[in-house]
Amino acid sequence: MIARGGGHQLVGISRSPEAVQGGIEARQGDYDRPEALLHAYAGLDRLLIIPSSELQPGVRGKQLTAAIDAARRAGVGHIFLVSAAGTREEADPGLGAAYWAGEQHLIKTATRWTILRMNYYAQSMAEEIQMSLNQGMLAGLGDERVAYVSRDDLAAAAAGALLSEGHAGAIYNLTGPATVSGAERAAMVADILGKPFSYATITEDQLRAGLSQAGLPELIIEALVEIKTNFVHGVFDILTGDTQRLSGRAPKSLREILATTLA
Known part of the structure; x- marks a missing residue:
């Protein structure tokens, strides 16, 4: 955003x-202090709302709707919302409930809006693979075809949308350049490291047991199981050219991210 600012006055809002x-x-x-957001959003022509990492059921959805309301009250002309691929009607405690609530509230209340639906982060998968290296195996619940997108490419696409025209009323799906299965991920790792690395399909109960043994809190365990279940159901098996179209550059592949991370 800073590099592509083009003379625009940029504002960064943070706790x-x-x-x-x-x-x-x-x-x-602070999303939990909506009245204070009125001052934070004052004078802005365009605003990008990025969801928090809050996992408690109901909290993130309330944060998003409060931020949207504050932006409207502050007179923001065009509101951009980062959402998630595969967003559909969903109730709490599902992870997608917050994105559905935010999208629907934005569409119903904002005069000018744009939704940027992110695919699963390539860096998050790279971190999971790093934690699995000692086992020599990556586990999943099935084929798990995902069009992983890098954080940098998502940011570049968001910047491109914010700094250009013609995006009002659009819903974009920001993906990487290809969908990758679990077995293909493991093959990439084996090739990068030059040693065997496999992929195994396990059950939800086995996944929960392994995460519990690793000492993760129950809230995190259920979130990870839901994400893996969404992988199997094809929620992130969405491939578009939106990332390149908005960012003006070809998005990095999962292999490129893995090569950098595992180096």
Whole structure:
């Protein structure tokens, strides 16, 4: 965003404004304090709302609707929302419930809006693979075809949308350049490391047991199981050219991300 600013005044809003870098204006903002967001959003022509990492059922959806309402009250002309691939009607405690609530509220209340649906992060899968290296095996619930997108490419696509015209009322699916299965992920790792690395299909109960043995909290365990189940159901098996179209560059492949991470 900073590199492509093109003379626009950029504002970074965070609960920790001191962390905002790059010479842009920093403002205090907290989704759990919607009244304070009015000041944070004051004078903005365009706003990108990025969901928090909150996993408690109902909280993230309320945060998104509160942020949208604050943006409207502050007079923001065009609201951009980062959502998730495969978003559909869903009730809490499902992870997608917050994205559905945010999207629906945005569409119903905002004058000008754009939705950026992200695929699963390539870096998140790379971190999972790193934690599996000692076992020499990556586990999943099935074929798990996912069009992994890198965080940098998502950011570049969001910047492209914010800094250009013609996106009002659009819903974009931001994906990587290819869908990759579980077995294909393992083959990539084996090739990069030059040693055997396999993929195994396990049950949900086995996955829960393994995550529990690793000491993860119940809330995190259920979130990870739901994500893996969504992989199997094809929720992230969506491939588009939206990332390249908005960012102006070819998105990085999962293999490129893995090669950098595992190096």
